[in-house]
Every structure is written in structure tokens, then in C-alpha cells.
Amino acid sequence: MFIDYFLSRIIKIFVPKIVDTKLISVEIFSDTQFETNNWGISEPVSNEDSEVLDFDFVITPLLYCDFKGNRVGYGKGFYDQFFENISKNSKKIGVNYFNPDDMIDDIWENDITLDYLVTPTEVLSFSSKSE
Numbered sequence: 001m002f003i004d005y006f007l008s009r010i011i012k013i014f015v016p017k018i019v020d021t022k023l024i025s026v027e028i029f030s031d032t033q034f035e036t037n038n039w040g041i042s043e044p045v046s047n048e049d050s051e052v053l054d055f056d057f058v059i060t061p062l063l064y065c066d067f068k069g070n071r072v073g074y075g076k077g078f079y080d081q082f083f084e085n086i087s088k089n090s091k092k093i094g095v096n097y098f099n100p101d102d103m104i105d106d107i108w109e110n111d112i113t114l115d116y117l118v119t120p121t122e123v124l125s126f127s128s129k130s131e
Helices: 004-006 078-085
Strands: 013-021 022-028 033-037 043-044 057-061 091-096 117-118 123-125
Touching: 004 013, 013 043, 013 078, 022 043, 022 078, 057 078
Parallel strands: 057 091, 091 117
Antiparallel strands: 013 022, 033 043, 117 123
């Protein structure tokens, strides 16, 4: 499990949680208590926002991503709002079961693209910056 791996190497981990109408990042530790929310997702009991804005990586689930890094999620814009407020140097990584096939044509002006997409078969880069 990723979380156990990172905790054993003293790597800080933050997980998303929706509080009211905002996605916050909650830092988790080996003794963090979790509960199941209304969507059946395990999340920390704490509602304390870490207020960290400078992440190395933000890994986000999604429904679909096209070849330009445009995402389709669940339509609430939580990740777009979150991405807008974090460091521009934070790498945004989508995780999905599917490779891009079709282009997304209903892009919202405030949509923020991914830097990378990880699928079971490949890792795609959408970043125009040299690494």
C-alpha cells in the first residue's frame, strides 16, 4: 500500500477531504483515524486543513483524461479550485484505468490540466516544461 510505504520512509502524506464546499488537504499519520463518508470513501476524521500549498505531487483520481491532460471528474470543480491555489510547481498526476482516446470538447475556462497521467499500461506526460 502506498500510504504504508510513504509513512515508513517519513514522507509526508496529505489526502483530500471535502469540508462544506471546499476540498482541503489533511495530513495523515500512522495513527490517523478514518471514517467512511456518504460516498463510501474512507477519509480522515479530522477536518483540519493542513494549509500546505507547496506539494511535490498531487495524485488525483478521475473518470477520463484526454491527450492534452484535460480531466473529466465528477463535475463539482473541487480539484480545479484546489489546483488553482497550490504552487504552480506542484506536479498534478491523474490516475485512471483507461488510456486517452477521444478529446474532451467541453472544456471549462477554469479547468486546470494534468501534468501526467498514470494508467495500468503507461505514463503520459502533458508537461511542456523540460524535466
